[in-house]
Amino acid sequence: MKSDLYSERMKEVRPSAIRELLKLGADPDVISFGGGYPDPNLFPTDQLSRVYAHVLKEQGKQALQYTISEGLPALREKLVKRMERVGVTCGLDNLFLLQGSQQGLDLVAKMLLNPGDVVITENPTFLGALVAFNAYQPNYASVSMDEDGMIMDELETVLKANPRAKIIYTVPTFQNPTGVTMSLARRKRLVALANQYDVIILEDDPYREIRYEGEPLPSIKSLDTEGRVIHLGSFSKILSPGMRLGWVIAEHELAEKLCLLKMAADTQNSTLNMYAANLFLERYDIDEHITRIQNVYRKKKQIMLDAFNTYLPKSVHYTNPQGGLFTWLTLPETVDTTKLMKEHVLPEANVAYVPGATFYPLHQEINHCRFNYSCMSEEKIVKGIAAFGQILQNYC
Ligand SMILES: Cc1ncc(COP(=O)(O)O)c(C=O)c1O
Known part of the structure; x- marks a missing residue:
């Protein structure tokens, strides 16, 4: 192949390490809060x-x-x-x-x-x-x-x-x-x-x-x-x-x-x-359909935040969204959430999230993570957060 085969712009087009990590989270035994998918049970x-x-x-x-x-x-x-x-x-x-x-x-x-x-x-x-x-x-x-x-x-x-x-x-x-x-x-x-x-x-x-x-x-x-x-x-x-x-x-x-x-x-x-x-x-009335979606997500968000409140160390902070699919966690500054997920949360708790570092265009902050609450069942939300909280007791 020519050494100059690819255009200059391809230098900026590369797979992210996170994709690889989230592939592990696709295992059906893993409770994944990593994706950004809507709840498929709500598709009409x-x-x-x-x-x-x-x-x-x-x-x-x-x-x-x-x-x-x-x-x-x-x-x-x-x-x-x-x-x-x-x-x-x-x-x-x-x-x-x-x-x-x-x-x-x-x-x-x-x-x-x-x-x-x-x-x-x-x-x-x-x-x-x-x-x-x-x-x-x-x-x-x-x-x-x-x-x-x-x-x-x-x-x-x-x-x-x-x-x-x-x-x-x-x-x-x-x-x-x-x-x-x-x-x-x-x-x-x-x-x-x-x-x-x-x-x-x-x-x-x-x-x-x-x-x-x-x-x-x-x-x-x-x-x-x-x-x-x-x-x-x-x-x-x-x-x-x-x-x-x-x-x-x-x-x-x-x-x-x-x-x-x-x-x-x-x-x-x-x-x-x-x-x-x-x-x-x-x-059909799409607004009625959207109301159904809102009702499900309102409940799931609350279940996730209640589980955070019960199972996570008090040093962990999280946002309380009024809509959408995500909440954002901030752990103590020394905790690297990428390393934590790879070494402990995935293998020991079978839980996945998206480490926050990936969302920074310039200077990555290592101590955040994104949790999605739309996609997992209510039972899995509680089970997953309890298992995640158990791991965090050692690091926060
Ligand atoms: C902020 C934001 N913009 C754009 C998209 C892309 O959405 P779509 O192309 O499915 O409309 C997403 C998907 O999750 C998103 O979160």
């Missing part, structure tokens, strides 16, 4: 099987055909209306469908980043975003968070210090990995700072509808005054991740350019899946 499989059967029988010719890259207009119209309900005013020209919001992370980075441009992220941030951005060779700057999300004074300092900043990437609602939500005051300040320093905000908001406590907050896109917020939404957590349906909302010119990239990448989303999602929304 009966309804979807009726919907797919109907689409194939009645609209098969269109549903199995190519369609436009923006995606099925009827489905986009429904999304425009749904977004209107939460204060985002957009037209069909501003919204198109993606293969999950993950595709939006890739396309936005492809559209905006030259090597060395700066992406500002929350610290910690969503690993999948770093994986998508890395291929475009950015530099990162990160901003600390507290219980109200990204700290805006620090963001301003970072913006001043980084004239090549192009994107501020945020997961403002029930963030992956911490479960933290950005307050309204900070959302407003974020928009003001982005205007002042002329950067794009990439709002990645797949968990917004999985709120089971507290009052909803306006999306950052709804506060956008200059068309500089690109919003990503997803059906993955409210319907099914396997259908690979997400969407992007952006100002017209940005949306047009993004759609050209979408066309180059994959032509379009699956026509069949778009027809099915559209008919699902026509026939």
